[in-house]
Amino acid sequence: MNSAFFLALRRMRVPIIVLIVIYSVSVLGLTLIPGVDADGKATAPLSFFHAFYFISYTATTIGFGEIPNAFSDAQRMWVTVSIYLTVVGWSYSVITLLALLQDKGFQNTLTTNRFSRRVRLLKEPFYLVCGCGETGNLICKTLDRTGYAFVVIEKDELRVQELDLQDFKSDTPALAADASQPGNLLLAGLKHPKCRAVLAVTNDEDANLAVAIAVRLLNPAIPVIARARSPAVAANMASFGTNHIINPFTRFAEYLALAIAAPEQFRLIEILTSLPESPMPEPHRPPSGYWILCGYGRFGHALAERLKPAGLELTIVDPDCSPDEVPHAIRGLGTEAETLLQARIGDAYGIVAGSDNDVNNLSIAVTANELNPSLFVVARQNHNVNSALFEAYGADFTMIPSHIVAQECIAILTTPLLATFLLQLRERDEAWSGALVSRLQELHEELTPAVWGIRLNISEALSVYRALMQGQKITLGEILRDGTNRSLALPAITLLIRREDEDILLPPDNFLLAPGDQLLLASSLSTRRNLELTLYNPNELDYVLTGHEITGSWIWNRLAASKANGNNTTR
């Protein structure tokens, strides 16, 4: 039995005993006091049965009257006393029960119980998302849209309530609790056999670290992905074997450096790692040469560290920057023309507005653009609420930390093969990347494709697996057909096929599939559902491969088979 029930019983102990005593005293009194008949002669008192019946309907204020006979005055006196007694007893019980229901602790127990029961009953694999701020929310939305189950722990009760209001397709268990406490993680299914991975994306660095450590110690078998803003915390996490540490600042700095060095390759990575079916990112072509960097905090440091090796000349503008630390640094916010002119803005090719204040960043960008209209502007957007402002301004490149973390989490979680692919494409040249980018853009003009993986095994692709095990030869091009009309090719690109330890990049259409192959594909979500059905349902697969429509029923199949045999023998 759950703890809420025991808590209720414990609190109700006294009221229930009071009620029992009041009832027994009242009933006992009625069985002792003599009654009276129509002639005024004394009769025997009520029996226990009648007395209990009378007290039951009187105490609950139903009041049928004096049954079975009219009472004597002595009985009426006693009944008057018992009416008041029982009403007091019932009120006491009801009030105690109501107070218990409104009790904060009791309600917490109830919600916690409900949450842990729902987590326990989860049958499909799920992800545990710790922290549901801007990043967490974005991750949850994408997981929901792509059809993965997840459980949320968030410290802020308001955010959990907001989560209930969002129209998630699946019914998501969410708990308002501190994720840094291991007990709450266990409650949310850390040791659940279906828990696939843990994401530590709270706003609090220490909480993320605590989550990473707890997962490592309590369930070392599952991966943990953590966000870290400062290098110290990241190093600490790494020392605990955190599988993947995402620092949005370094990641963006790497992207920017790559965009300068190899724009096509960067664009390919950007499209592949973006959230599925989000607007297609604008092509970024940041120029090389002289840049101004406004804001020299953690983001500024990460940028400077990676842009200088890329061959950029940087001038740093920061209000707190000491000249000893960085030579040629200019003190100031960068929001006023004077500082920017001092930083030789006329000669600059690009500027990074990278402080931790959104309004200042916009101000820097606008001022810089007025002074030098051809400038390439990189703006850092710290909060989602300011999206409208940044969109209206339209910087050449906007850096949104929550997006970067969410994108990377989704990419790592849902498609483990993608990391391999991204590593391999770094060895390819720009023309190769450019060709693939234009193919990806052909899939859909405005939306990015979903990148997803499937393994040709029993659980994920039953029908193809069986056909392949029976020795049927199936090429990649044959299964990439539309299940509703097989004359149409599915708009999907196979990026990678992994067979045992071998990786085949961009396999051709006549590639022969084998059981156990892992495929990495890029397509829209609807194409994904189409193909998944083909790969799983034998009838669908048969149609796609041969064009025959087969019903699933056994009798019909036998009839069709015997008919075919008959035709063969007559021939």
Place this chain on the structure above:
Amino acid sequence: MNLEKVIFGFFIVLAATLNFGFFIGDIDRPELHHVYELAAALVVSLIATALKFGDRTQIGAIHLSTSLVADLQLIAAAITWAVAVHVTGEGMTPSVMSSVVSLSGGALFANIVSVIILIIETVMLRR
């Protein structure tokens, strides 16, 4: 000494003794088994049950279950009595009296188990 323990032990033993008092005597003779004794046994047994609410330990759970058994048996006995006297009108014949008393005998057994658990609990206590 702990007042809560005193009250707890008092009600458990009282439930058993009252039950025993009702049970003792020839099983089919109504004049040896008074209805007030049955009523008292039932009420005290109910109070003892309520006192056992909310204990989450293993021994607490067994305590509660034995009490629930005793309640069930005594309520069944009371209903049998009421049905015989008021519904069918056959009165307290030896056969009805025997079934009422044997039901209370079952309750007595549960109550004795309850008392034994109480004793075991006390023996195990180290403070």
